[in-house]
Amino acid sequence: MSDTPTLTEADGLAARLRAATDAAHRAAESTPYITALIAGQIPRAGYAALVAQHYFVYETLEEAAEAMRGDAVAGPFVADELTRLPRLAEDLAFLLGPGWRDRIAPNAATEAYRDRLREVCFTWPAGFVAHHYTRYLGDLSGGAFVAAAVRRTYGFTTDDGTRFYQFEQIPSRGRFKREYRDRLDALALDPAEFERTADEAVIAFELNRELFHHLGAAHPAMQ
Template identity: 40%
Template structure:
């Protein structure tokens, strides 16, 4: 999966965004996301996604814990971003108090989590997956939050995953994150490798959405 974008032209954060945009758009317009954002799914149809996110963020945040003191990756470990506590409260509400004994990852989710663990043996691989998920949740994820509040009346538990109140100004946080990307001391080759891994991260997300799409008939609202 070669990267053709010139990694030396303009800020690295802009190059990263431009290089991953096609994969990002495919993820946003996957069959599952189209059905969710179109209000076509039952609450259980959304719950299936929340369950997969639990296992994905478990992998990312375990990697974050290991890399918290890394001189490069550690700059991208923000306690206020941690999603697992919110996902746990959401799943208790959406699935029930015994959710830990009942939820299971899809095969595509298991592959995604393994990829996160493998890629996080260096700072750029970790940041590629971290960037792909968290910055999207802070921005585009707010559309899903509003849908959950409106369609399923999930304005607290059930939609807490999309609550980022601890960040303060979300635009300011995103700007700071991009500045960290631009300042990180990766070589040109490492930046290209990070971009490749970010594209892989989007492909991992797409694979999960595609597997969820295979269940859509079961979870379409009447």
């Protein structure tokens, strides 16, 4: 793997996974598309395209969550309060209108992302956890910041258009994330399985980065 954990097993799996994916995480969140989105430079159609691509990613990831709900390793991470697909549908109805479903399609980067989710998340519990961790902990950590930037850019006066970033059923994001990391630390992964899982989380961040690059090429920043 490209970013070898620098922590020891005594530090816990959550901390080691974060260290192992730090570089890939920073690379994904610093793509030109995301930088321009936060700066208010992406046209509204470009933001709607992001929501649409997220819809397809979460459609597959949340199908995997249902398949993994009863699994001893992956099941504890499946939480109904995290489910994002209905919120993404609400955002798309607001952004694109009642016929939104017929107006969206996965781009090439999203198709590659979904192919990887199908490959690992329905049959490999720790692989599912790697992708679940990458997406949902990121949503909980940076979602409020992104939502505020989006509302400011497009003049949204309510949560409409940014409901994906709202977690009404989670009263304390900080506590939820601590409990999530406790569940990670409780996983009994041997060193080889940890390395494999961390590698998969890096792949997840790289797939997100490619999705953002594709969006940036299709929807360049406004000058």
